[in-house]
């Protein structure tokens with residue numbers, strides 16, 4: 001496993017969340033002997049952490065899934081645990097007698113290991129639901145980009161509803177492009193050869209097609225590389241240059257441009273993108 005400091009310090013987007021979802025896999029199917037929660041902390045906002053602790057003790061995690069940047073863990077006894085990593089959240093596995101530190105807000109202790117959620121900045125969120133069927137906050141989620149339901153119709157209708165927005169802003173909207181964040185949006189627009197600040201209504205049909213194809217491609221390749229083992233995305237991706245001082249376009253070898261678009265630091269190549 002390779003964790004470059006740059007990859008590890010950036011905000012998790014869909015492929016990083018997929019990687020963190022798998023960190024808890026060793027605990028699936030094993031009983032929670034003791035659950036510990038810092039239930040008054042901000043990460044539990046809107047959730048009864050005590051009820052979570054009581055309900056999960058004695059139960060087993062059965063399966064998990066990811067949707068956009070959210071994770072859902074289903075437990076026996078009709079219990080559901082949602083985790084959003086925010087900026088600094090991490091799921092990891094520790095020893096069975098793990099003693100939680102200040103930032104280890106949730107520890108699900110099993111006989112052979114502990115499933116731990118750590119979040120120093122607490123912009124992540126832990127949610128809990130007890131009841132038959134998936135929680136309300138998980139229903140009505142937009143289609144996953146790597147699913148058939150994310151098709152040209154969905155994509156075009158979403159863009160049409162935001163025709164005045166810069167394309168980068170639309171790509172960051174989680175109800176249209178679930179799981180896309182700052183680095184993936186820049187990667188997509190660089191590949192589609194479209195300026196991040198370009199208004200949606202100014203996009204040509206050809207540019208729209210290119211953005212749709214690049215979105216599917218970047219998501220698929222990210223899940224195949226970093227979603228699997230957190231190895232870096234391929235060397236010729238924009239992400240490796242994006243935050244570097246003197247970062248260059250992987251194609252033209254000329255310096256990238258930087259500006260704030262949609263409130264986020266954005267990088268692009270003025271030779272590639274128009």
Ligand SMILES: [Zn+2]
Pocket residue numbers: 249250251252253269270271272273
């Ligand atoms: Zn270029």
